[in-house]
Amino acid sequence: MTRILDELGYYLLPGAGGAGPAGVLDEAKRGEELGFGTAFVSERWNIKEAATLSTAACAATTRLRVATAATNHNTRHPLITASWATTLHRLSGGRFTLGIGRGVPGLYDLFGIPSVTTAQMEEFARVMRTLWSGGVISDYDGPLGQYRTLYLDGNFREEIPLGLVAFGPKSLALGGRAFDDVVLHTYFGPGTLRRCSDTVKRAAVDADRDPDQVRVWSCLATIGDHLPEEVRRARLVGRLATYLQGYGDLMVRTNDWDPAVLKRFREDSVVQSIPGAIDRVATDEQLRHIEELFPASWTENAATGTPEECAARIRAEFEHGADRVILHGATADELAPIVAAYRAGDPATVAGAETAAERTDAPSR
Template sequence: MPGPVVEDISAYLVAGRVASHLPADASDETAVRTVRQGIDDAVQAEELGFVNAWFSERWNLKEAAVFLGAAGVRTERIGLGTGLVSPARRHVLHMAAFGATMQAVAGPRFILGLGRGDHAYLRHEGLRTAGFDGIRDYVDILRRLWAGETLDYDGPAGTYRAIKLGDVYEGPPPRVYYGTFGLPKAAAAVAQTFDGVILPPMMTPEATAGSVRRLREACERIDRDPASLRIVQCVVTAPDLGEEEARTLAHARAVTYLQAPEYGNSLLRVNGWDREPAERLREAMRARQAAAGGDELADTAFHRRELLEPATLVPDAWMEESCAFGDVPACVAALQRYRDAGADEIATYGSTPGQNAALLEAWRARPAALSTTGATR
């Protein structure tokens, strides 16, 4: 029997790189994950009672429409969201068709999570990061297409003449979220345009509180009900996992975040972390990446399990204050700090839904006074 839905906890599926097949020598459950395992994870997340399942796109074995379409026909209730896709990667008609088709496949439970992306990633694909004006207009065009409009547009989101979907989903449109650190410019754009936000992993509870405050205040400035903005905080969870697997999920993943210039600098900024350890890490990674063929980004050159050595340069204190480690009660306490900081929903990140089953059950059973802490939906 499926467990009761827990409205404030969701699961991020197969975070990071995936493989087409499992190797014979996988050291633990998350060392290597396949796309098919990720679809199975969506089914298990629904059975366990997670409210939503999030999936991040990569242009290799992780194309979001294929994955989420498959997950949609194997599930019936759980929300299915991108976390994230870039507007630069899809013509607005393509993205509108993606959202409309997902609603038609799975019912009105698709969430389109958009993000600007790091310039270093998009350069590999011949693409550019859009500005906030372009993203706002892009979302407005999506909503008009989902409503059945035919429209002309010439502006920062492109130039379109008489574009339309023609056949539309006869029901509610997808909700649209934005991936952000919640810094001031992004907060203003979010308040004007989006139904919710996805805050990335490795933020401390104090950073989350700052982002929540900026986002809510941006809503108030335009007379929007702050509670109408759903705030999701991703948190790396490693409940009762071995030390090496936990370090791979946290420290090694942090290598890929900190090494990316724009993303890494934003993470340092919101957390108030010292730049010096990050610069030491970047210097070490430059030599490692040159030896591996000169790929600009650690995230595209290596799997997490290959980054445990440089991961020793990531301060343990940073991970301890921004992730959920240890036994289940310790992880529940860590996640509660993010609810106390104002997040509406926690997305477990890195570990699988099955690995978080006991954590979810303990979260469901925590005192009612704690379960209602944080901002309202």
């Protein structure tokens, strides 16, 4: 049997959502066919509402794990979120992971929503686990707000994994002590990946948890040369530029990049003229201009080149501290040649092929 690649994940409807939400059905099925272990759902407040897409992906598949990476805990009542997760956990036969993240402060300000704090995310994890274990919380007054009663069902004994999209040291440590999966950000270099992984694992040990039970996911932009040049530019340059729009200071600080480059990017007239997320609305001409605003080293922390070169880059992430790797920025179909190349170099796959050859060559009895 073909080995399930539990160590690999991919995103459904990557970026701005591709052809629309209906595409999630075929993308989930295709990822399961290719052998991915986990499909991730990222939330944008347009046509990528996480609960709907996660449910559709689970319904379209039979084995694939589906995880949000991420939704935000402060956009739904905690009982609604806990009930959604429990419902989908049972509907899918235990294949759902609820992953949250801090979100983009600028969007919160725009919509009048208070920004997320580390204390809130930690408390959210505690409250979810309490509700999923049949507990009741009365007269709550804490980081999540004020609630007279939080309760679902006293018979619940649900073991639903919790994920956290983490960036800074406080969030990384929180992931180690309170969550099951920690998803890192795209464009992290080997040194940054190692440091982040070490932070997560140390925090797990300090919290008397088994660090091997906390999975650190590298989020690796995976854009092979088999894609057209304009598509590659949109995925690499456009996506990085969008991150710099939303939280450039944190990106630069985490990777120890030159802040003067970020300043030049923000002050550029072309960047300022783009009305919205660059990866969604920028033209190829604009992206060509933006590509010149930051050094090539900023996009080198990605899997690019031939499928074989991409596969080698994926394997290197495990050497740099990742437990698992998300092939980010491409659909399952677009990733198919890279998955094939990865399998070709997989020791388990090679061993299985050799065993099959031996059986074929063996004399009949």
